[in-house]
Amino acid sequence: MTRQWWKFVGLAVAIALLVVSCQRLLAPAGSGVMHAEIVTVTLSGWSASPTEQALFKQVLREFEAAHPTIRVRYEAISDQYMDVLKTRLIGDAAPDVFYLDGLEAPFLISQGVLEPLDAYIPTEFNLEDFEASLLDSFRYENQTFGLPKDYSTLALFYNKTAFAEAGLTAAPQTWEQLREYAKQLTIDRNQDGRIDQYGYGEIPELARQVYKIRAFGGELVDGQGYATFATEAGLRGLQLAVDQYQRDRSSAQKSDVGTNSGSEMFGQGKVAMAIEGPWAIPYLQETFPELDFATAPVPAINHTPGTMVYTVAYVMNRQAAHKAEAWELIQYLTGNAGMQRWTSAGSALPTRRSVAETLGYADDPLRSAFVEGVDYATPWQAGIYPTVIMNSFDNQFVSALLGQQPLPQAMQRAQENANEEIWMQGGGSRDEG
Known part of the structure; x- marks a missing residue:
């Protein structure tokens, strides 16, 4: 073959590789084309009512729509949640992100298995919007190990x-x-x-x-x-x-x-x-x-x-495989939009004051007493x-x-x-x- 032919073949191969790479970068979700950047974040929580489970899955779908390169694989642990979670943490098989009740937070923080979140939190995330007593349940030695997703008082x-x-x-x-x-x-x-x-x-x-x-x-x-x-x-x-x-x-x-x-x-x-x-x-x-x-x-x-007052946070596994993406999930779920969507049903209250104000819970005749109580409540x-x-x-x-x-x-x-x-x-x- 002539030298010109080999140059043509080489150019054709280069163009083909470039096209395939572009397809992988640009192809829309669900097209069946491979996505080089798609990352799966694992998330675990405990079982809830069918209504709450359906609402939460909808919130996760909305997160994925807003973050097309991240997929969330959610598992609801139906029984003995903390026992299962501790076993998985010991075996390096725990999810990237998981629910953590304020009651259990001191122990897991003491074991060094949670990723401190302070380095991930941007100023515009506005931590001051959270009820301080709820945030404090997941803080230790000036580090933040969880962001509370909702709360309940009596x-x-x-x-x-x-x-x-x-x-x-x-x-x-x-x-x-x-x-x-x-x-x-x-x-x-x-x-x-x-x-x-x-x-x-x-x-x-x-x-x-x-x-x-x-x-x-x-x-x-x-x-x-x-x-x-x-x-x-x-x-x-x-x-x-x-x-x-x-x-x-x-x-x-x-x-x-x-x-x-x-x-x-x-x-x-x-x-x-x-x-x-x-x-x-x-x-x-x-x-x-x-x-x-x-x-x-x-x-x-x-x-x-x-x-x-009882509260639950999203926390990040210190051994999470995709920490940046795990943070994106936590940030969405505890941000204004995600939190408002999740707490709109009213079975739990938003930990952000701005969301509680948007939903009108402080003026709700049945829920105002619960909102009032957070100011003087004893954390569980x-x-x-x-x-x-x-x-x-x-x-x-x-x-x-x-x-x-x-x-x-x-x-x-x-x-x-x-x-x-x-x-x-x-x-x-x-x-x-």
């Missing part, structure tokens, strides 16, 4: 029909008023010796009781992460629940009335008041459409407003061994509520059991006594 739900029948015209403002209201609302309608409607539904779980521990100056854990709720100050708040259940006999727990949750107790009319989160609003509206109810702030204890955290403390407390507190042992004895036993196990698991030094 508020008082009350049955307006039951209130009207009892001649009550407004929600109780203090815990003393709540107890008096509960007595008036506790009714045996057919005089058969069995209560048909209790005044108040009690949830005897630590996740619902910490604000009571703190109302008189008590604390859940000390600076070393050991349980410290059995102090005199801590017991004063918890005694309120015990006295109402045993002495007033105006409160019931869910097992007393054959229900599975506080929301169900309230919805079925088994109790006239309950302290629940915003997740109860759509549940009650859908399941009990005839129920006429309202919400109000949790009544003050010891002249101090109080409630709980219990050191780096939360499960140990929670299980010890719950087991003994129920026993005290039922009158099987005095509250001080029950709480001292719970505290000692928890601290012994924390010590066995490698907890640090602590002050005795």
